[in-house]
Amino acid sequence: MDQIFDIFLLEAVLNGVLLGGLLALLALGLNLVFGVIDVVWICYAELIMVGMYAIWWLHSAMGVHLALAFVAGILLVGVLGACLHQFIIRPVLSAEPINQLLVTGGVLFFLQAIATVAFGVEFRNIGVRLPGVNVGDMNFSLARMIAFGVALAAIAATYLFLTRTYMGTAIRAISQDRTIMPLMGVNPSRIYLLTSFMGGALAGLAACLLVLQYDVHPAIGLSFGPITFLICVLGGLGNLIGGFVAAFVFAQFISVGGFFFQLEWGYVLAFLFFIVVMFWKPEGLLSKRK
Amino acid sequence: MTTMLKLQDVTAGYGTFQALFGVSLEVKAGEAIAVIGPNGAGKTTLLRAISKLIPVTGGTLEMEGRRYNDLPSHEIIGLGIAQVPEGRRLFPRLTVEDNLRMGAFLPDARAHFAERLDYVYSLFPRMKERRLQMAGTMSGGEQQMCAIGRALMSGPKLLLLDEPSAGLAPVIVQSIFDLIRRIRSEGYTVLIVEQNIQQVLKVVDRAYLLETGHIRQSGSAAELLDSEEIRRAYLGLD
Numbered sequence: 001m002d003q004i005f006d007i008f009l010l011e012a013v014l015n016g017v018l019l020g021g022l023l024a025l026l027a028l029g030l031n032l033v034f035g036v037i038d039v040v041w042i043c044y045a046e047l048i049m050v051g052m053y054a055i056w057w058l059h060s061a062m063g064v065h066l067a068l069a070f071v072a073g074i075l076l077v078g079v080l081g082a083c084l085h086q087f088i089i090r091p092v093l094s095a096e097p098i099n100q101l102l103v104t105g106g107v108l109f110f111l112q113a114i115a116t117v118a119f120g121v122e123f124r125n126i127g128v129r130l131p132g133v134n135v136g137d138m139n140f141s142l143a144r145m146i147a148f149g150v151a152l153a154a155i156a157a158t159y160l161f162l163t164r165t166y167m168g169t170a171i172r173a174i175s176q177d178r179t180i181m182p183l184m185g186v187n188p189s190r191i192y193l194l195t196s197f198m199g200g201a202l203a204g205l206a207a208c209l210l211v212l213q214y215d216v217h218p219a220i221g222l223s224f225g226p227i228t229f230l231i232c233v234l235g236g237l238g239n240l241i242g243g244f245v246a247a248f249v250f251a252q253f254i255s256v257g258g259f260f261f262q263l264e265w266g267y268v269l270a271f272l273f274f275i276v277v278m279f280w281k282p283e284g285l286l287s288k289r290k
Numbered sequence: 291m292t293t294m295l296k297l298q299d300v301t302a303g304y305g306t307f308q309a310l311f312g313v314s315l316e317v318k319a320g321e322a323i324a325v326i327g328p329n330g331a332g333k334t335t336l337l338r339a340i341s342k343l344i345p346v347t348g349g350t351l352e353m354e355g356r357r358y359n360d361l362p363s364h365e366i367i368g369l370g371i372a373q374v375p376e377g378r379r380l381f382p383r384l385t386v387e388d389n390l391r392m393g394a395f396l397p398d399a400r401a402h403f404a405e406r407l408d409y410v411y412s413l414f415p416r417m418k419e420r421r422l423q424m425a426g427t428m429s430g431g432e433q434q435m436c437a438i439g440r441a442l443m444s445g446p447k448l449l450l451l452d453e454p455s456a457g458l459a460p461v462i463v464q465s466i467f468d469l470i471r472r473i474r475s476e477g478y479t480v481l482i483v484e485q486n487i488q489q490v491l492k493v494v495d496r497a498y499l500l501e502t503g504h505i506r507q508s509g510s511a512a513e514l515l516d517s518e519e520i521r522r523a524y525l526g527l528d
Contacts, residue, residue, distance in 0.1 A: 166395055169388050176381045182363035183341060183373050185396040185444070 009259060011138040016255030018140065018148040020248035022209060025151035026228040027235065027243035028158060029202030033081075035238030036175045036195045039089050039100045043108035045225030047084075047200060051077040051207025052216040053115060056124050066126070074204035081200020082193050089196070090189075108221070115218040123215035130212060147209040154205055155244065158198070162240075171195055175238070230274050236284025246285055250274075291318040292354070294448055294479055295340070295371070299349035302339040309335040311503040312349065317448065322470075322480040324490045324511070326524070327500035333483040334376050336500065337452050340481075341366050341373045353448075368396060370447030374454065378437040382426025386417055386436055389425045393443030402445060410439040413472070431462040438473065449473065451482040455489065467493055487524045491515050 030044045041047070051073045058069035088107060092100050130142040162168035174181050174191050181188045214220065231250050235242030250270050258266030277285065295317040303309045309332040317323050325333050338344045340351065342363040351359050353369045361369070372393075380389050390410060394403045411418035414435045420428060425436055434454055441449055454470065455463040467489050474480060474493065484490035491497060491511045499507040499520065507517065514520055 166391065166400060169384070169391050170395060172388075173381045173384060173392050176383055177379055179343070180375055180379045182343060183367065183375060184392045184440075185364055185367040185399075186392075187362070187364040 007137045012255050012259035013252065014138070015140065015144070016252040017248065018144045019255055020251035021148035021151040023227065023231055023251050024244045024247035025154055025202065026206050026224060027231045027247050028155055028240065029199040029206070030228055031232050031238055031240050031243040032202070033195060033199040034232065035240065036171055037085070037089065037192055040104065041084070041199065042101060042104040043111060044203060045221035045228060046108050046111040047077050047080055047203040048207045048210065049115060049216065049218070049221045050080060050111060051204040052211045052220065053119060055207060055211050056126050056216055059126050060124070066128070070208045073207050074201050077204030077207060078197045078201035081203065082197040084200070085192055085196035112218050112221065119218070121218060123217045125215045126211055128212060143212040146212065150205070150209055154202065167194065230271070234274055234277055234285055236286050239284065239286055242284055242286030291320060294319045294354060295481065296352040297340070297349065300339060300346055300351065301348035302335060302344055302346050304344065309503050310339060313500070313503070313505055315498050315505065317479060317481050319479055320477070321496065322474050322482065322494040324494040324497040325481070325483045325500050326487045326490060326497055329485065331500045332503040333500055334452055337373060337450050337483055340450060341371065367444055371450065372441035372444045372446035373450040374437045374441045374452060376452040376456065378433045380425040380433055380436055383424055385422050386425055387421040389436055389440050390443050393440035396444060399444045406443050406445060410442055414439055430458045431465060434458065434466055435469065438469065446478070448479045448481065451480060453483060453485065455484065455486045463489065487520065
């Protein structure tokens with residue numbers, strides 16, 4: 001009896017790890033944009049929703065090969081991120097943070113409404129259902145395993161880009177001192193645009209991974225938008241490593257908490273943990289700024 | 291000697307506040323020039339105007355005979371003008387080497403990164419020891435070395451130094467001026483803005499005295515050191 005119990009607990013922990021990888025990818029794009037531009041894209045999950053619809057429409061309605069639809073989805077949401085910066089964020093770049101928050105909040109509902117007009121409120125899926133994988137007595141979803149692997153690879157690629165290239169170094173530098181960037185020959189507007197494109201492309205990649213697991217509908221952003229934001233806050237907004245760690249902590253609360261009680265209770269515990277951390281360490285578990 | 295930087299009747303300021311009133315000056319290739327003056331005279335504003343960090347509202351800026359008033363600030367370094375800003379302004383949470391990498395951001399400079407990095411490390415062996423240290427954790431003097439090294443990574447023709455001795459301990463100040471002498475002997479053309487008048491006049495060829503946005507006096511370093519007005523007002527001598 002003890003043996004069985006341990007196996008299922010191990011399964012819950014491992015499923016938490018798989019979920020953590022995906023949540024870490026979700027947090028990365030939002031954190032990157034905030035860390036560099038100092039603006040929170042409250043509509044981040046809605047960018048993912050647009051990506052999911054784009055992939056669904058291209059693949060299921062237009063018959064485009066799924067791999068091609070994925071590439072198109074990533075590029076489309078990347079461009080959407082760049083446009084979001086150019087036309088929505090840039091005019092309010094020096095405005096009060098609350099105004100920036102409100103304007104991206106406006107975009108959130110705008111995108112939801114547009115999606116409802118375009119595709120209705122029905123749940124849509126791309127008709128791909130990946131099998132489960134059995135390891136001993138444990139069962140894992142293949143879609144989740146793929147999501148975990150791809151998310152980790154994307155996070156590693158982003159890390160290498162930020163630390164090993166001139167553009168990546170400039171992205172890290174501009175978040176520390178924006179005003180002297182021109183003295184380095186860097187045009188700050190271009191760096192912001194590139195960062196926004198990257199943030200969007202990461203949302204697009206998340207859309208590829210999520211559309212394999214979930215049906216898309218106009219309000220799907222609400223199922224993971226708040227979690228993504230809370231994870232970023234938990235890790236210290238703008239702190240990429242903090243967000244990465246927080247994603248795995250949060251995922252364990254959801255997965256193991258759900259194992260001991262019920263699935264819904266996992267979320268209750270995770271959000272309770274978040275509230276406690278906000279009292280205890282409001283700047284986040286791994287804070288960048290005081 | 292050919293003229294490198296030439297300013298004619300330059301006016302500039304912040305919003306409605308005018309800080310420079312028709313400043314003219316010239317820097318020839320190979321020269322070291324100082325702009326001296328009291329706090330608030332507009333010295334930093336002058337360097338910001340040269341680098342186009344603030345808009346120039348009148349007059350002309352010329353580099354090697356080419357008027358560059360209309361270039362955006364991020365293209366000035368491409369003309370060969372590198373600035374070490376006031377307060378050093380390193381990226382505190384980047385390593386020394388990443389700070390130096392930022393100095394070589396322009397495509398032309400990237401091609402010479404390895405060779406210039408060796409050069410900067412030979413000039414400042416301390417920077418090589420600290421290459422993986424976060425720049426913000428170094429002492430003021432070390433940060434100044436790193437900031438100068440960062441500017442040299444672009445392979446500049448003209449180096450602008452804004453108050454290199456400000457905020458440093460007196461014993462470090464001396465070593466900073468020794469450093470500037472070395473930079474000079476490496477053949478760089480230097481325009482330096484300083485409040486430490488006595489010290490800076492010992493390392494430059496010529497100087498301009500800037501007061502409330504106007505050039506009041508100019509001449510060789512020796513002439514200014516001997517000038518009645520400067521001795522009384524700035525050096526505390528009779």
